[in-house]
Amino acid sequence: MNATINKDFIFNYLAGKSTALQKQLVDEWVKNPNHEELFYQWLVEYEYQQPQYLTQVDEAIHRFQNFAEGKGVRYPTESEIQALAPVRNRTWWGVAASLALVLTASGLIFKNSIVYQTYESAVGETKTFILSDSTQVVLTANSSLKVPRFGFGRETREVFLTGEANFDVSHQANDQRFVVRTERGVEVVVLGTEFTVYARPEKSKVILNRGKVQLRYREGKAEKQIMMKPGELVMLDQNNHLEQQVVTQTDQNAALKDHRFIFDDTTLAEFAEMMQESYGIRVVIQDKKLAERTLVGSFRAENPKELLEIVSKIFNVEIVKSGDTILLTNK
Amino acid sequence: MGQVRSSVASIGNNENGSQPLALPKDLVEPQSVAVLDDELFIRKAVLTNPRMGVELLYKRYFQPMCTHAVKFVGAREVAEDLVSEIFFDFYSQDKFLDITTSYRLYLFRTVRNRAYNYLRWDLSRKAELTEVAQKPILKEHQPDQISQYEELYHDVEEAVNRLPVERRRIYLMRKFDGMKYQEIADELHLSVKTVDVQLNRANQFVRALLREKWLLNLLVCFVSLV
Numbered sequence: 042m043n044a045t046i047n048k049d050f051i052f053n054y055l056a057g058k059s060t061a062l063q064k065q066l067v068d069e070w071v072k073n074p075n076h077e078e079l080f081y082q083w084l085v086e087y088e089y090q091q092p093q094y095l096t097q098v099d100e101a102i103h104r105f106q107n108f109a110e111g112k113g114v115r116y117p118t119e120s121e122i123q124a125l126a127p128v129r130n131r132t133w134w135g136v137a138a139s140l141a142l143v144l145t146a147s148g149l150i151f152k153n154s155i156v157y158q159t160y161e162s163a164v165g166e167t168k169t170f171i172l173s174d175s176t177q178v179v180l181t182a183n184s185s186l187k188v189p190r191f192g193f194g195r196e197t198r199e200v201f202l203t204g205e206a207n208f209d210v211s212h213q214a215n216d217q218r219f220v221v222r223t224e225r226g227v228e229v230v231v232l233g234t235e236f237t238v239y240a241r242p243e244k245s246k247v248i249l250n251r252g253k254v255q256l257r258y259r260e261g262k263a264e265k266q267i268m269m270k271p272g273e274l275v276m277l278d279q280n281n282h283l284e285q286q287v288v289t290q291t292d293q294n295a296a297l298k299d300h301r302f303i304f305d306d307t308t309l310a311e312f313a314e315m316m317q318e319s320y321g322i323r324v325v326i327q328d329k330k331l332a333e334r335t336l337v338g339s340f341r342a343e344n345p346k347e348l349l350e351i352v353s354k355i356f357n358v359e360i361v362k363s364g365d366t367i368l369l370t371n372k
Numbered sequence: 373m374g375q376v377r378s379s380v381a382s383i384g385n386n387e388n389g390s391q392p393l394a395l396p397k398d399l400v401e402p403q404s405v406a407v408l409d410d411e412l413f414i415r416k417a418v419l420t421n422p423r424m425g426v427e428l429l430y431k432r433y434f435q436p437m438c439t440h441a442v443k444f445v446g447a448r449e450v451a452e453d454l455v456s457e458i459f460f461d462f463y464s465q466d467k468f469l470d471i472t473t474s475y476r477l478y479l480f481r482t483v484r485n486r487a488y489n490y491l492r493w494d495l496s497r498k499a500e501l502t503e504v505a506q507k508p509i510l511k512e513h514q515p516d517q518i519s520q521y522e523e524l525y526h527d528v529e530e531a532v533n534r535l536p537v538e539r540r541r542i543y544l545m546r547k548f549d550g551m552k553y554q555e556i557a558d559e560l561h562l563s564v565k566t567v568d569v570q571l572n573r574a575n576q577f578v579r580a581l582l583r584e585k586w587l588l589n590l591l592v593c594f595v596s597l598v
Contacts, residue, residue, distance in 0.1 A: 054519075057526040064519040071518050074473070080518070081477045088436035094448060094548065096438045101456060102430050108460050109423050171554060209552075 046070050051083045157187040157201075164321040174198060176219065177209040182319040205319075228257040302348060304336040309369070312336060312352065316367075320345040323366045331358065331371060411474050418468050418475070426463045429475060434459075437483045443525040444487035445494075446532070446578075447547040454490060458482050484521045491524065495583050524586065531581040535574055542567060543574040 046066060053059055054067050071077050162168040162180045169179050174194040180186055184204020193199075199220045210219045210231060221229045258265055304312070310332040313324035322345055326332040334356060342348035349367065353360050361368040414432070418425030434455060441451035458479060461467060471478045515521065535543060542560070545551045546567075553571075557564045 054522065057522065057529075064522070068517045068519050078474055078477055081474070081480045084440070084480055085433065085436050085476055088439045091439070092435065093439045093442050096435050096448075096452065098431060098434050101434050101452065102427055104456060105426065105430060105459055105463070106423075109426075109463060175552075175555065177552065177554070 046076075048083050048086075051080060052087055055084065055087050158190050159185060159187050161185040162204075164319075172200075175211040177211075179207040179209075181205045181207070183321065230257065302342060304338060307336045308332065309334055309336065309352075309356070313369075316345060316349070322349075324349075324369060325366055326369045328371060331356070331369065411476065414475065422463060422466075422468065425468075426459060429462075429479070430459060433476065433479055437479060440480065441483050441487045442548075444484075444491050444521075444528060446528060447550070449550050450490070451487075454486055455483060458486065488515065488521055488524060491528070491582075492586070495579060495586060527582060527585065528578070531578045534581070535577060539570050539574045539577075542570045543578075546571055 050063070051067070054063065059067070067080075071080050160168065160170055160178070160180055162182055162184050164183045167179065167181050169177065171177050172188060172193070176198075178186060181204065184202070184206055186203075186206055187201040189199065194217070197220065198217060199222060201222050203224065208219070208221065208231075219231050221231075307315075309326055313326055313332075316322045316324045336352065336355070342351060349360060352358075353369065356369075357372055358369045359372050361370060414425060414428045416425075417428055437455045437458070438448070438451050441454050442448050445451050445454065462479070467478075468475070532540060532543065542556055545556045545559070546553075551559075553564050553567045556562070557567045560567075562570075
C-alpha cells in the first residue's frame with residue numbers, strides 16, 4: 042500500500058486534501074530517512090509552485106550581511122569606529138532599524154516657515170501625525186519637527202528635529218533613505234523602519250534595537266560617522282565626543298507611544314531633569330542621598346502628576362508643591 | 373540563481389514516479405546521494421566560506437521557507453523574522469557542521485518546528501487567566517507525527533477562511549500585507565477605531581477556533597511527555 046505515495050500524493054497531502062488514513066500513511070512513510078529527504082524536497086517544490094507572496098530575498102540577505110558583520114564586534118572601540126567610518130559609506134543599504142537617539146539640539150530656528158511645515162507639541166503633550174510619504178511620527182512633549190513643504194519624498198526625505206520623536210518610516214520602492222537632522226550636526230540615516238530620536242540638551246544618546254543605522258556627527262572639525270549594530274548604545278556629550286558604547290535593553294521608543302516610562306538605573310536627579318525637559322516641571326530634591334537613589338523598571342502613567350505620584354510611592358517621599366516647583370523630601 | 377532552482381526541479385522530476393518506495397536498502401542508497409548531490413555546491417561553499425554559502429542558501433530557500441512559515445504564523449513579518457533567525461543561528465552557531473541530512477531537510481524541519489512552537493506560544497500567551505494558571509511551562513517540542521504540522525496550518529487557514537468577508541479582508545491587510553491601521557482605514561474608508569475593533573474580533577475568532585483544538589491538544593502532548 043506504501044507504493045501509492047509519490048509526489049502527487051504528497052502534494053495533495055500538503056494541500057490538505059488527504060484523508061485521515063492517508064495522513065497516517067505519510068506519518069509512517071516519512072520515518073524512513075530517505076523518504077524524509079524526499080518529503081522535504083517535494084515540500085520545497087510545492088512551496089515554489091504555490092508562493093503565498095513574494096519575499097524580498099535581497100533585503101533578507103542584506104539583513105544577514107549586517108548580522109554577519111556584527112558577529113563578535115558588539116563593543117567596537119572608538120578607534121575601530123573611526124577606522125570603520127570612511128569605508129562603510131553605503132552600508133545603510135537595506136537597513137531595518139529601530140533606535141532611540143538622544144542628542145543635543147536647542148534652538149533650531151528655521152526662519153522660513155514657507156519652506157518648512159512645522160509640527161510642534163506643547164509641554165506635556167504627545168502628538169501623532171503622518172507625513173506625506175506615510176511615515177508616522179509621534180512627537181513627544183515639548184518638541185518640534187520641520188518637514189520641507191516642497192520636494193519631500195521626491196528626491197530625499199529629510200526632516201529636522203528639536204526634542205524627541207518616534208518615527209515609523211515607510212519603506213519606499215526605490216529604497217529612498219530617510220534622514221533626521223539635528224542642530225548639532227548629528228544625523229540619523231535610516232531606510233524604512235521605526236526608530237526614535239531624542240534630541241535634548243545635556244547629552245546625546247543613540248540606542249539601536251534592530252537592524253543597522255548610520256549615525257553621522259561632527260567632533261570639532263572632523264566629520265565622523267559610525268554604523269550601529271543591534272543592542273548598541275552610543276552617547277555623545279555636548280562636544281559630540283563619543284562617550285561609551287554598551288549593550289542595553291531598550292523598549293523606550295515603543296514606550297513613548299503608550300505612556301510608559303522606562304527607567305534603567307536612573308537616579309532621582311536624572312528623573313528630575315527629565316520632568317523638566319518633558320513637562321516643564323521643576324522638581325527639586327535637596328537631600329543629596331535621596332537624589333542619588335536609582336529607579337529601575339517600567340511604569341505606566343498618563344500624565345506627569347501620575348508619574349510623580351508613582352515615584353513618590355516607590356521612594357516613600359513626600360511631594361510638596363510650591364508654585365511651579367515640586368519638592369521631593371524624605372517623609 | 374536560476375540555474376540552481378532549475379536543477380532542484382529537474383531532480384525532483386526525475387525522481388517523481390520512478391521512485392520505488394519498498395526497495396531494499398542498498399537500492400535506496402543512490403537515491404539519498406542524489407538528493408544530497410543537488411546541494412553539493414552549496415555544501416562546499418558553506419564549508420569553505422560559510423558566509424557565502426549561507427547567502428546561497430538564502431537565495432534558494434528563503435522564499436519557500438517564508439511561504440511555508442506564513443501558513444502557520446499568519447503574518448509575513450513574523451514569518452520572515454522566524455526564517456531569518458534560523459539562518460542567523462545556522463551561521464553564528466556553526467550548525468552546519470553537525471548536519472548529516474541535506475540542508476534543505478534541516479532548514480525546513482527547523483522552520484516547521486519553530487513555527488509550530490511560535491503558534492503554540494502565541495495561542496497560550498493570551499489564554500484566559502484560568503487556562504494560564506493551569507498551564508505548565510511549555511518547552512519547545514516536536515510533534516511526533518509529521519501530519520500534526522500540516523493539520524495545524526490547515527486549521528489556521530480554515531479559521532481565517534471562516535471570518536466574515538469584510539473582517540477577513542482587514543485581517544489579511546494587517547497580517548499579510550503588514551499595513552498600518554491608518555492605511556487600512558484610508559483604503560477602506562473606515563475609521564481607525566473600526567479597523568481596530570474588526571481586527572480584535574478577527575483575532576479573537578481565529579484564536580478561539582484554534583485554541584479549542586490545539587491548546588488542549590498541546591497540553592495533552594506535554595503531559596504525555598512528562
